[in-house]
Amino acid sequence: MTSLQLSAKEEMVERFLDAAARGDLNQVSTMLSQSSSLIKQTGYSGWTALMLGARNGHYPVVEALLAHGCDKFSVNSSSQTAYDIAKFWGHRHISNLLGRTDDGSQRVLPGADLHQQENYFSRETLDRLSAKRTDKVWLEDKQSGPNTVYLLFSNCSPMVTSLQEDDNAGGENQLCRFRYETVKDLLQKPATVLIFLGVEKRKKPSSQTVDGMREPPAWFAVNTDEDSAELLKRCREKNCCFPKTPNRDLLKFSEEEAGIVAQARSVLAWHSRYSFCPTCGSSTRVEEGGYKRSCLNSDCRSLKGVHNTCYPRVDPVVIMLVIHPDGNQCLLGRKKIFPVGMFSCLAGFIEPGETLEEAVRREVEEESGVKVGPVQYISCQPWPMPSNLMIGCLAVAISTDIKVDEKEIEEARWFQRQQVIDSFRGTRPAFTIPPRQTIAHQLIRHWIGMNSNL
Numbered sequence: 181m182t183s184l185q186l187s188a189k190e191e192m193v194e195r196f197l198d199a200a201a202r203g204d205l206n207q208v209s210t211m212l213s214q215s216s217s218l219i220k221q222t223g224y225s226g227w228t229a230l231m232l233g234a235r236n237g238h239y240p241v242v243e244a245l246l247a248h249g250c251d252k253f254s255v256n257s258s259s260q261t262a263y264d265i266a267k268f269w270g271h272r273h274i275s276n277l278l279g280r281t282d283d284g285s286q287r288v289l290p291g292a293d294l295h296q297q298e299n300y301f302s303r304e305t306l307d308r309l310s311a312k313r314t315d316k317v318w319l320e321d322k323q324s325g326p327n328t329v330y331l332l333f334s335n336c337s338p339m340v341t342s343l344q345e346d347d348n349a350g351g352e353n354q355l356c357r358f359r360y361e362t363v364k365d366l367l368q369k370p371a372t373v374l375i376f377l378g379v380e381k382r383k384k385p386s387s388q389t390v391d392g393m394r395e396p397p398a399w400f401a402v403n404t405d406e407d408s409a410e411l412l413k414r415c416r417e418k419n420c421c422f423p424k425t426p427n428r429d430l431l432k433f434s435e436e437e438a439g440i441v442a443q444a445r446s447v448l449a450w451h452s453r454y455s456f457c458p459t460c461g462s463s464t465r466v467e468e469g470g471y472k473r474s475c476l477n478s479d480c481r482s483l484k485g486v487h488n489t490c491y492p493r494v495d496p497v498v499i500m501l502v503i504h505p506d507g508n509q510c511l512l513g514r515k516k517i518f519p520v521g522m523f524s525c526l527a528g529f530i531e532p533g534e535t536l537e538e539a540v541r542r543e544v545e546e547e548s549g550v551k552v553g554p555v556q557y558i559s560c561q562p563w564p565m566p567s568n569l570m571i572g573c574l575a576v577a578i579s580t581d582i583k584v585d586e587k588e589i590e591e592a593r594w595f596q597r598q599q600v601i602d603s604f605r606g607t608r609p610a611f612t613i614p615p616r617q618t619i620a621h622q623l624i625r626h627w628i629g630m631n632s633n634l
């Protein structure tokens with residue numbers, strides 16, 4: 181396409197991108213002051229100004245774009261961020277700048293790659309204030325506070341409002357929020373479980389108003405055995421519901437709400453499964469803002485010393501993308517229950533007395549027959565179904581013959597890097613990639629972004 185065929189706007193975007201690629205800081209700054217939206221535009225190459233500045237080693241341009249608040253996590257069509265590009269081309273000073281976390285911790289851990297992937301269910305919107313869980317007076321005061329927020333759960337599913345897709349950034353479900361007056365009768369019922377989730381994290385001090393002087397709102401989750409139709413009557417909005425496909429619907433929240441749901445649902449699921457003392461079978465009492473169950477039998481061993489049976493459990497699971505020794509293929513598998521055509525990373529529960537590296541090697545060999553050498557941790561994800569912690573790793577295979585364990589896996593296959601890229605793009609997909617909310621999706625994306633030939 182010649183420049184004559186470009187619209188005025190497209191032409192401006194191309195001039196801006198060209199300035200960033202050439203390292204013309206003056207022109208980049210001038211154009212940004214005229215039109216700030218240029219910062220997120222991509223040209224025909226699918227690259228942003230930040231990516232082009234990073235590709236060509238223009239530190240001042242990258243610095244200026246970051247100062248203007250550009251999104252350093254946006255990716256090009258090969259799923260690479262500006263950081264990946266700078267690192268690949270050996271512009272260390274730029275990859276260090278792009279990889280820097282806000283607290284400057286990269287300087288404390290030199291050489292560490294601190295550009296951590298944020299996974300769905302991982303965002304901490306609330307400050308858990310765990311020290312307040314034993315402060316009964318403070319907790320009771322918070323329960324009836326005028327700005328306290330309650331979430332209602334039935335059978336460990338949250339009550340939600342279903343939104344049209346564009347109503348809410350990234351989410352189709354929104355948690356229904358209640359005040360004390362609407363739920364206070366429920367709190368009196370013996371079967372109700374109340375969890376203190378935390379208080380809202382303070383926003384930056386710049387937005388200080390009269391409101392800013394108040395204590396941040398506390399959040400609680402309530403699970404009751406009241407009939408779900410009765411619970412819905414408390415809600416004045418028309419389209420509130422308890423989702424019919426609870427697990428799938430947990431993937432439809434905004435990032436902020438997903439983190440809260442992960443916390444609440446895992447703790448509530450623990451209560452629903454551990455109502456009696458695991459040590460002696462007696463009844464238990466809920467304590468510490470819903471974070472402890474103490475045995476009511478005064479002779480019980482669980483009351484002496486610290487017993488992990490009194491606290492909510494987390495089950496660690498390793499999930500790994502196994503890379504072929506040639507570096508250009510990855511191993512994916514499918515379970516019978518997966519949607520048709522979907523392949524995902526292999527995964528498995530860590531067993532007692534096992535390191536995460538050994539768990540990766542054992543699970544991969546059990547499920548696919550492939551032997552694994554080096555293992556590298558990448559990122560993790562709370563997975564509240566009911567309370568797993570998915571520990572995401574890359575692993576390098578040292579053998580390649582596949583022999584699946586048919587009890588666990590229907591099929592496992594090596595996929596070429598190009599097949600994976602095509603599947604991300606949706607062009608001639610060889611298989612379906614798991615949804616973006618899963619750490620499996622993010623691990624596959626990470627590998628694609630890591631060692632591509634730009």
Ligand SMILES: NC(=O)C1=CN([C@@H]2O[C@H](COP(=O)(O)OP(=O)(O)OC[C@H]3O[C@@H](n4cnc5c(N)ncnc54)[C@H](O)[C@@H]3O)[C@@H](O)[C@H]2O)C=CC1
Nearest residue numbers: 495497499524527528529563565568570588618619620621
């Ligand atoms: N977020 C994500 O991207 C993904 C999440 N997952 C989650 O990881 C979990 C584990 O993966 P699998 O391949 O099923 O594990 P797996 O390969 O260890 O096999 C599951 C079997 O392990 C046994 N097991 C051992 N400890 C267990 C425990 N604490 N809880 C339940 N079963 C236990 C059971 O016999 C179960 O049938 C799944 O339940 C799934 O929810 C799995 C894949 C992707």
Ligand SMILES: [Mg+2]
Nearest residue numbers: 526527528588
């Ligand atoms: Mg498995």
Ligand SMILES: [Mg+2]
Nearest residue numbers: 528543547588
């Ligand atoms: Mg297994």
Ligand SMILES: [Mg+2]
Nearest residue numbers: 528529530543
């Ligand atoms: Mg297993």
Ligand SMILES: [Zn+2]
Nearest residue numbers: 457460475480
């Ligand atoms: Zn007991």
